[in-house]
Amino acid sequence: MPSNSTATYGRFSDGRSASARDASVNLGLSGVEIRLTSPDQQMIWQYDTLKAAEPVRTHAIDVLLTSTSQPGASVFVPSPDFARNLRLSAPHLTARAERWRHARPWVFGSLAAMGFVALIYAAGWSPIRSMAGVLPQSWRERLGESAVASMTEGHKLCASPAGVAAMEKLSLRLSKAAGASTPYKVAIYDWPLLNAFAVPGGQVVMTKGLIEKAGSPDEVAGVLAHEIGHGIELHPETGIIRAIGLAAAVELMMGGSGGALANMGLLLAQLGYTRTAEHEADLQAITLLKNAAISNKGLGDFFKRVETIEDEDKVTKTLKPFDLLRTHPPTAEREKLVRNQKDYPSTPALDEASWQELKRVCTITKDPAKDAGVDGAPL
Amino acid sequence: MHSILQAAGPGTDQPEPIDIRFDGSSGRMIGLGFINGVLKILTLGLYSFWAKTEVRRRIWAATRLNGEPVAYTGTGKELLLGFLIVFGVVVIPVMLSGVAVSLLFAGSKEALGLYQGVLYIAFFLLVGNAIYRAQRYRLSRTEWRGIRGGLDGSPGRYGWMYFWTLAAPFTAAAVLAGIVAWATAPAVGGAIMLLGMLGMLWVLPWRANKLQAAITNDMRFGDRPLTYSGTAGPLYKRYLFAWGGNALIFAAALGATGAYLMQEDRYINWFVLKIPPALVELAPLAAIWVLTLIASAVVTSWYRAMQMNHFAGHTHFEGATFRGEATGRSLMWLVLSNWLLSIGGLLAALAIGGTLIFAFGTAPREVIDEVAAPDRAAGLLNLLLIMPPIIIMTTLTATFAQFRSARYFLSRLKLDGPVALGAILQGAHKRPARGEGLAQVFDIDAF
Numbered sequence: 001m002p003s004n005s006t007a008t009y010g011r012f013s014d015g016r017s018a019s020a021r022d023a024s025v026n027l028g029l030s031g032v033e034i035r036l037t038s039p040d041q042q043m044i045w046q047y048d049t050l051k052a053a054e055p056v057r058t059h060a061i062d063v064l065l066t067s068t069s070q071p072g073a074s075v076f077v078p079s080p081d082f083a084r085n086l087r088l089s090a091p092h093l094t095a096r097a098e099r100w101r102h103a104r105p106w107v108f109g110s111l112a113a114m115g116f117v118a119l120i121y122a123a124g125w126s127p128i129r130s131m132a133g134v135l136p137q138s139w140r141e142r143l144g145e146s147a148v149a150s151m152t153e154g155h156k157l158c159a160s161p162a163g164v165a166a167m168e169k170l171s172l173r174l175s176k177a178a179g180a181s182t183p184y185k186v187a188i189y190d191w192p193l194l195n196a197f198a199v200p201g202g203q204v205v206m207t208k209g210l211i212e213k214a215g216s217p218d219e220v221a222g223v224l225a226h227e228i229g230h231g232i233e234l235h236p237e238t239g240i241i242r243a244i245g246l247a248a249a250v251e252l253m254m255g256g257s258g259g260a261l262a263n264m265g266l267l268l269a270q271l272g273y274t275r276t277a278e279h280e281a282d283l284q285a286i287t288l289l290k291n292a293a294i295s296n297k298g299l300g301d302f303f304k305r306v307e308t309i310e311d312e313d314k315v316t317k318t319l320k321p322f323d324l325l326r327t328h329p330p331t332a333e334r335e336k337l338v339r340n341q342k343d344y345p346s347t348p349a350l351d352e353a354s355w356q357e358l359k360r361v362c363t364i365t366k367d368p369a370k371d372a373g374v375d376g377a378p379l
Numbered sequence: 380m381h382s383i384l385q386a387a388g389p390g391t392d393q394p395e396p397i398d399i400r401f402d403g404s405s406g407r408m409i410g411l412g413f414i415n416g417v418l419k420i421l422t423l424g425l426y427s428f429w430a431k432t433e434v435r436r437r438i439w440a441a442t443r444l445n446g447e448p449v450a451y452t453g454t455g456k457e458l459l460l461g462f463l464i465v466f467g468v469v470v471i472p473v474m475l476s477g478v479a480v481s482l483l484f485a486g487s488k489e490a491l492g493l494y495q496g497v498l499y500i501a502f503f504l505l506v507g508n509a510i511y512r513a514q515r516y517r518l519s520r521t522e523w524r525g526i527r528g529g530l531d532g533s534p535g536r537y538g539w540m541y542f543w544t545l546a547a548p549f550t551a552a553a554v555l556a557g558i559v560a561w562a563t564a565p566a567v568g569g570a571i572m573l574l575g576m577l578g579m580l581w582v583l584p585w586r587a588n589k590l591q592a593a594i595t596n597d598m599r600f601g602d603r604p605l606t607y608s609g610t611a612g613p614l615y616k617r618y619l620f621a622w623g624g625n626a627l628i629f630a631a632a633l634g635a636t637g638a639y640l641m642q643e644d645r646y647i648n649w650f651v652l653k654i655p656p657a658l659v660e661l662a663p664l665a666a667i668w669v670l671t672l673i674a675s676a677v678v679t680s681w682y683r684a685m686q687m688n689h690f691a692g693h694t695h696f697e698g699a700t701f702r703g704e705a706t707g708r709s710l711m712w713l714v715l716s717n718w719l720l721s722i723g724g725l726l727a728a729l730a731i732g733g734t735l736i737f738a739f740g741t742a743p744r745e746v747i748d749e750v751a752a753p754d755r756a757a758g759l760l761n762l763l764l765i766m767p768p769i770i771i772m773t774t775l776t777a778t779f780a781q782f783r784s785a786r787y788f789l790s791r792l793k794l795d796g797p798v799a800l801g802a803i804l805q806g807a808h809k810r811p812a813r814g815e816g817l818a819q820v821f822d823i824d825a826f
């Protein structure tokens with residue numbers, strides 16, 4: 001235990017008034033010894049009761065000390081030697097000791113939390129997916145309407161009665177194959193982009209671009225089956241809950257205002273699926289098409305078509321749609337998956353007359369706002 | 380060693396001059412910023428409350444009154460508790476209500492708009508309150524010779540003043556524009572609204588002076604009050620230049636932005652066809668606005684320096700009066716160099732992170748390929764590679780800039796006139812138990 005016997009000059013304040021008195025300060029065996037003159041007075045502040053105004057650095061030129069044993073009082077010692085020796089007598093005052101003391105519980109806590117999360121995922125349990133499963137149907141539908149409204153903003157709804165009826169027929173055929181209690185609701189938007197996406201609550205959105213580019217009703221059926229596959233796997237619901245959770249975590253870490261969460265539309269527009277999710281949706285689509293006795297060649301053809309468009313897109317750098325083209329398993333791989341399925345007896349997804357009507361579905365359009373439930377008063 | 384301290388005897392009530400100095404090397408703050416950044420990463424951000432506390436302790440201790448350091452006695456735990464309480468009382472309810480509004484009024488723009496409008500007004504009502512509470516916490520944790528500072532007033536009163544001094548002129552301008560639009564044409568109303576907004580900026584010096592008076596008159600050191608005697612009048616001459624300069628700068632920036640959007644159908648592509656712009660196309664816009672903010676800060680520096688001196692020069696304590704020695708040029712260099720430091724740090728972090736991703740991350744082809752986005756695991760890996768350099772660099776530059784700003788203001792602050800220190804006793808006011816949660820949520824706790 002180093003102890004310099006020569007007393008050091010210091011300034012002592014009792015904390016009752018803003019005045020200070022001269023003091024001689026000494027590093028004793030068990031604590032800092034402070035001696036005041038006129039009136040004569042001596043105090044010993046035990047080392048483990050000491051606090052420094054700032055962490056005591058190796059090259060500190062002075063030190064301001066307080067002690068929990070004498071609240072309010074403080075002593076200022078303008079001496080580099082004193083500071084250096086104090087680091088040896090009271091090592092808890094050094095910056096390293098202080099930082100580690102404060103950070104340690106959180107470092108271990110963070111490690112434990114990350115290990116826990118890793119364990120959950122390694123065990124194959126997706127807590128977010130389980131939460132998505134217990135959302136009430138009415139909530140899902142509303143979330144879906146919110147998503148549709150914000151994603152298709154500025155585009156009209158395609159509404160030729162015969163075309164809509166044709167799509168309803170196709171949706172009914174696939175929904176029955178999926179064993180859904182109510183048929184999936186498909187809305188087609190007057191939008192040149194080639195795109196289709198599923199939203200919560202058993203709803204699917206398709207674009208005019210997709211219908212126009214499709215070469216046969218089987219291709220449209222393949223795409224619809226894929227989107228219904230997302231719906232069966234609850235991918236849209238899972239995505240939304242994950243996005244909300246992520247936003248909350250970011251707010252917590254960054255100390256944000258929470259305003260970002262108020263705009264659900266923004267959240268919904270950022271959804272994207274993982275490679276695994278796309279694969280799951282593809283597998284569902286293959287089963288659905290088989291159950292509905294629709295050839296899965298259409299889905300394969302569509303992937304082929306997407307691949308060509310992807311190549312074109314890389315050149316022209318225009319029109320980058322989201323879900324369908326942003327699918328993560330390479331399109332060629334997905335095409336192979338479909339092509340490798342065994343043949344089974346099938347009939348065209350739609351008769352020729354309905355298919356022609358579906359292609360003309362956007363000859364009549366209407367404002368989505370007028371379609372009750374998509375935009376407007378609560379249901 | 381003896382000579383740097385005032386050799387006053389025990390308990391003298393003799394008035395003595397107070398010498399304010401700032402003794403600290405900002406170079407040392409780089410190491411602190413680096414360590415704080417690393418600890419933030421290791422604790423998933425939770426260490427930031429202790430990081431902030433250590434930076435404050437260093438800044439406070441570098442501030443010397445007659446050679447003796449000022450002490451900051453706040454703790455990271457207090458800041459964390461304050462933050463958690465506000466998180467539970469404000470942030471979580473706001474989040475839940477946002478989700479609820481989206482669910483109940485699915486897709487209704489009017490409902491969302493109304494909700495957000497109400498939210499913004501509520502936030503704005505809370506900002507002044509938060510500023511006051513943060514200031515009160517910091518003063519109550521500020522000690523010199525064991526005597527605490529304090530703020531003895533109502534956060535609600537200050538918060539309301541903060542709100543109405545801006546909301547009232549704004550409402551007046553809007554109502555006037557509305558009446559004109561109704562009586563003549565909407566275009567005339569719009570023009571009046573624009574003029575009203577520009578004119579409304581003229582309340583700012585008056586408002587700043589009023590708020591400064593309110594908060595200064597609530598300040599205490601020990602049992603003694605600080606008083607403020609300033610009026611807004613002298614601020615206006617210098618303000619004319621700041622106002623005119625900023626009007627020109629922002630008009631130029633808006634013009635440049637408009638011209639850029641009109642080129643190559645960018646406006647149509649981005650806003651009508653909704654084709655997301657490429658990063659390269661956004662870079663010129665970012666450059667325009669970064670330059671605009673820098674230019675605006677530069678032009679405003681002369682006014683801000685003058686305002687700082689004005690505030691200091693009308694603040695009194697025990698018969699002594701403060702004096703500010705800021706100059707427009709020096710303040711401009713401070714602002715400019717801090718900006719450059721932050722931008723440079725961020726660019727360096729991006730360069731380091733980019734190199735790490737290139738070396739260890741997902742194959743570049745997959746990252747760049749805009750059609751086939753990388754899957755989530757790969758994205759997570761890239762994020763894990765780029766976030767640490769960014770967190771460390773931003774913590775480092777922010778710490779450094781904060782220390783430099785503190786040195787700037789404190790080394791240019793003087794107190795003229797002697798003060799009888801022995802007569803100043805510990806105040807009886809209550810200390811707030813927890814720290815500035817609200818201000819942390821709004822990110823307005825500059826120090």
Ligand SMILES: [Zn+2]
Nearest residue numbers: 278281323327
């Ligand atoms: Zn998909």
